[in-house]
Amino acid sequence: MSGRTSAVGELRHTFRTPVNHIVGYTEMLLEDLPPEDEGHRAPLEAILVAARDALEHISAVLVPSETPATETVRRLYAELEEPQARIIRAVTSLISAQDLGEPAAEDLRRILHAAEQLRPIGGAADAPPAAEEEPVDDRPARVLVVDDIEDNRQLLKRRLERQGHTVICAEDGKKALAMVEAEPPDLVLLDIMMPEMDGFAVLARLKGSRATRDIPVIVISALDDMASAVKCIEQGAEDFLSKPFDPVLLKARVDSSITKKRARDRERAFIEAAESVAAAAAAVEAGTYRSGSLGTVARRADAVGRLARVFDAMATNVRAREQQLHERVRTLKSDIAKAREHPAAGEKAQLATGERIGGRYEILATLGRGGMGAVFRARDSELGEEVALKTLRRESVGDEAVIERFKSEIRLARKITHRNVVRTHDLGEYEGGYFLTMELVEGITVRELIDTRGKLAIESVLAIGTQLADALAAAHAEGVIHRDVKPHNILLDADGVLKVMDFGVARLGERSSGITEVGLVVGTPAYMPPEQLLGEEVDVRADLYAVGVVLFEAATGRLPFEAQSPMLLIARLLQEEAPRASSIDPAIPEELDQLIAELLAKRPEARIQTAVQLKERLAAME
Amino acid sequence: MSAAKRVLLVEDNEMNRDMLSRRLQRRGFDVGIAVDGRAGVEMALTGGYDVVLMDMNLPEIDGWEAARQVRAGEQGRRVAIIALTAHAMQGDREKALAAGCDEYDTKPVDFERLLGKIATVLGSAP
Numbered sequence: 001m002s003g004r005t006s007a008v009g010e011l012r013h014t015f016r017t018p019v020n021h022i023v024g025y026t027e028m029l030l031e032d033l034p035p036e037d038e039g040h041r042a043p044l045e046a047i048l049v050a051a052r053d054a055l056e057h058i059s060a061v062l063v064p065s066e067t068p069a070t071e072t073v074r075r076l077y078a079e080l081e082e083p084q085a086r087i088i089r090a091v092t093s094l095i096s097a098q099d100l101g102e103p104a105a106e107d108l109r110r111i112l113h114a115a116e117q118l119r120p121i122g123g124a125a126d127a128p129p130a131a132e133e134e135p136v137d138d139r140p141a142r143v144l145v146v147d148d149i150e151d152n153r154q155l156l157k158r159r160l161e162r163q164g165h166t167v168i169c170a171e172d173g174k175k176a177l178a179m180v181e182a183e184p185p186d187l188v189l190l191d192i193m194m195p196e197m198d199g200f201a202v203l204a205r206l207k208g209s210r211a212t213r214d215i216p217v218i219v220i221s222a223l224d225d226m227a228s229a230v231k232c233i234e235q236g237a238e239d240f241l242s243k244p245f246d247p248v249l250l251k252a253r254v255d256s257s258i259t260k261k262r263a264r265d266r267e268r269a270f271i272e273a274a275e276s277v278a279a280a281a282a283a284v285e286a287g288t289y290r291s292g293s294l295g296t297v298a299r300r301a302d303a304v305g306r307l308a309r310v311f312d313a314m315a316t317n318v319r320a321r322e323q324q325l326h327e328r329v330r331t332l333k334s335d336i337a338k339a340r341e342h343p344a345a346g347e348k349a350q351l352a353t354g355e356r357i358g359g360r361y362e363i364l365a366t367l368g369r370g371g372m373g374a375v376f377r378a379r380d381s382e383l384g385e386e387v388a389l390k391t392l393r394r395e396s397v398g399d400e401a402v403i404e405r406f407k408s409e410i411r412l413a414r415k416i417t418h419r420n421v422v423r424t425h426d427l428g429e430y431e432g433g434y435f436l437t438m439e440l441v442e443g444i445t446v447r448e449l450i451d452t453r454g455k456l457a458i459e460s461v462l463a464i465g466t467q468l469a470d471a472l473a474a475a476h477a478e479g480v481i482h483r484d485v486k487p488h489n490i491l492l493d494a495d496g497v498l499k500v501m502d503f504g505v506a507r508l509g510e511r512s513s514g515i516t517e518v519g520l521v522v523g524t525p526a527y528m529p530p531e532q533l534l535g536e537e538v539d540v541r542a543d544l545y546a547v548g549v550v551l552f553e554a555a556t557g558r559l560p561f562e563a564q565s566p567m568l569l570i571a572r573l574l575q576e577e578a579p580r581a582s583s584i585d586p587a588i589p590e591e592l593d594q595l596i597a598e599l600l601a602k603r604p605e606a607r608i609q610t611a612v613q614l615k616e617r618l619a620a621m622e
Numbered sequence: 623m624s625a626a627k628r629v630l631l632v633e634d635n636e637m638n639r640d641m642l643s644r645r646l647q648r649r650g651f652d653v654g655i656a657v658d659g660r661a662g663v664e665m666a667l668t669g670g671y672d673v674v675l676m677d678m679n680l681p682e683i684d685g686w687e688a689a690r691q692v693r694a695g696e697q698g699r700r701v702a703i704i705a706l707t708a709h710a711m712q713g714d715r716e717k718a719l720a721a722g723c724d725e726y727d728t729k730p731v732d733f734e735r736l737l738g739k740i741a742t743v744l745g746s747a748p
Contacts, residue, residue, distance in 0.1 A: 017730045019730070020729075024733065
C-alpha cells in the first residue's frame with residue numbers, strides 16, 4: 001500500500017497539530033520575555049513541558065505500523081487529559097493576570113484554543129471514538145477502468161493496483177454499465193473514444209441515474225482532443241486525464257476524486273443522520289417515539305451521534321414523565337368529576353351580571369370570591385373573548401408604592417407562558433378598585449376539590465405536586481415569585497390539567513413598610529413560611545413552603561397547623577415544627593411524607609431549594 | 623551580512639500561517655504569504671523569493687500542481703521549493719521531488735528541522 005494515507009498518519013497529524021501550535025506560540029512568547037522575568041517564564045515553561053509530555057503520549061500510542069483501535073484512541077484521550085489540564089491551567093493563569101500586553105494575550109488565547117482542541121474536554125469517557133471512522137479512508141478503493149484498448153487497460157490496472165486500489169476492467173461501454181449496476185465502484189476511469197457505445201454515452205447514463213450519479217468519473221482523452229474532455233466535464237465528469245498518462249498526475253487525480261467521493265459519502269451519511277434525529281423529534285411531538293430507535297445514529301462518533309444520544313435520553317425521560325403524569329392525572333380527573341357533582345356554595349358577588357367595567361368587560365357570571373375581591377366570568381367586548389376578571393377592592397389594596405410594585409410584578413407575570421399557569425392579560429382600574437383579567441379556565445379550585453372530597457388519593461396528590469412544581473419552575477425562571485400559593489389559587493380543568501393563577505397578586509395587599517402587623521397579613525397565613533409571616537423579603541423558597549402545605553392538606557385533608565385564633569395560629573406557625581403527614585395518615589408513602597417535611601422546614605435553607613429540584617424529586621417517585 | 627533571504631509561505635491554515643511566518647521573521651527572513659495555490663504560483667513567479675514553503679493540501683490548485691506551474695515559469699526555475707505535507711505518506715518525498723520540489727518535510731512542522739532544510743536548499747540554490 002505504497003503512498004496511501006494511513007489512518008495512523010492522519011491521527012498523528014490530528015493530535016500533533018494543536019501540540020505543535022502550543023509549542024510554537026509558547027516558544028515565541030518565551031523568546032520575547034526579558035531574561036529577568038521569572039514570573040512569566042515559569043508558567044510558559046510549564047506549558048512547554050506539558051506539551052512535550054503530550055507529544056510523547058501521542059508518539060507512544062500512535063505507532064505508524066499499527067492500525068489504531070478505538071480503545072487506543074480512548075486511551076490516548078485519557079492520557080492527554082492531564083497534560084491538557086496543565087496547559088490550560090498555566091495559560092489561563094497568564095491570561096487572567098492580564099500583564100503581558102495585547103499581542104502576547106492574543107497568542108495566549110491561541111495557545112488556549114489549541115489546548116482545547118487537543119482532546120474533548122469533559123473526560124475520556126465521552127470522547128468520540130475517532131478511530132471508528134478514520135479507517136474508512138484507508139479502505140482500498142474499487143476503480144473501474146473502461147477502455148477498448150487492452151494495453152491501456154493493463155497499464156492503468158497495474159499503476160492503480162500499485163497504489164493500493166482494487167481494479168476491475170471493461171472493454172466497452174455496455175459491459176461497464178453492467179458492472180456498475182452489479183456493484184458500484186468508487187471511481188470510474190472512462191475512455192471517450194470507444195466503438196459502439198462511446199464515453200459520452202456511458203457518462204450520460206451514469207450521471208443520468210440517481211443510483212450512479214455520485215460515482216466520480218475521470219475521463220481519458222487524447223492530448224489533442226481537449227474539446228472532448230471539456231464536454232465531458234460539462235456533462236458531469238469530475239476530472240480528465242490525457243494520454244499518455246503522467247503517473248504522478250494519475251495518482252493525484254485518482255486520490256483526489258476518491259477522497260472527495262468519500263467526503264461526499266460521509267456528508268450524505270451525516271445529513272441522513274441529522275434528518276433521522278429531526279424525524280425523531282417529530283415522532284416525539286406526535287407521541288410515537290420509541291426510545292433507542294435512533295440506533296446506529298446514536299453510535300456515531302461525531303456531533304450528530306452525540307446529539308442523537310442526548311436526544312434519545314431526553315425523549316425517553318420526557319416520555320416516562322408524561323406517562324407517569326398521565327397515570328396520576330387519571331385519578332385526579334375522577335376526583336374532580338365527583339367534586340363537580342357537589343359544587344361548593346358560591347358567595348354573593350359585588351358586581352351585577354350585565355355590568356360593564358373598564359369600558360370593555362361585561363360581567364357574565366360570578367365564579368368565586370377571594371379575600372381581596374371576587375372573580376367573574378366576563379366578555380372582553382374588544383376581542384370578543386370570554387375572560388376571567390378578578391376584582392381587587394380598593395380597601396384591600398396597599399399604598400402607591402405597593403401598587404407600583406404590583407404593576408411591575410404583573411408585567412413580569414405576563415411573560416410566563418406555561419400550560420400550568422393561567423395567562424395574565426390586563427390590569428385596569430374601576431371605581432371600586434383595580435381589576436385584573438386573565439385566561440378563563442373552566443374548572444374547580446383545589447380548595448373546592450379538597451372541601452368536597454376530603455383527602456385525595458396519593459396519585460392525585462402527586463399529579464397536583466408535579467404540575468404545581470412545573471408551573472413554579474416556569475415562573476421562577478422568569479423571576480416571578482407567587483407569594484400566595486394556596487388551594488384557592490390552583491385551578492384544575494376537567495382534564496386534570498392544573499393551572500396556577502394570581503402570580504404576583506399577593507404583592508397588592510402588602511404594605512410598603514412590610515406586613516409585620518398580624519392583622520394585615522393578606523390571605524390565610526396557613527400557607528406562608530415563617531419568613532413571610534415576619535415580613536422579611538421572600539424568595540422562591542417561600543413558594544416551595546406553600547407547596548408543602550398544599551400537598552400536606554391534599555394528602556391528609558388537614559392543615560399542618562390549626563388553631564382557635566389567628567394569633568395563636570401564627571405563633572404556632574412560627575415556633576412549632578410541622579407534624580409529619582404520616583402522623584395523620586400512616587398510609588402516606590415514606591417518600592412523599594419526607595418530601596412534604598422538607599418543604600415545610602422552618603428555615604428556607606433547610607427546604608428543597610428550587611422548583612426544578614422539586615420536579616425531579618416528584619418524578620423519581622413510583 | 624547579505625540581505626535577508628526572502629521566503630514565500632503558501633499555506634491555507636490561518637494558525638499555521640501566523641505561527642510559521644512570525645517564527646521565520648524572528649529568524650531574519652523576509653516572509654511573504656499566499657493563502658492558496660493560485661496566489662502562491664503568482665507570487666513565486668514574480669516576487670523574487672529565494673525559497674517557497676508549499677503546503678501540498680491547498681484550495682484552488684493544490685501544492686503539487688502549484689509546484690509544477692512554478693517550475694514551468696521562467697522565474698520559477700531558480701527558486702527553491704520545500705513541500706510540506708500533512709500526513710507522512712510513503713512515496714510523498716519522491717512525489718514531491720518529481721513535482722519539482724527540492725525538499726520535503728512533514729507537518730506539523732518541527733521548526734528547527736525546517737530551518738535546517740531551508741539552509742540546505744539555500745546553500746544548494748544557484
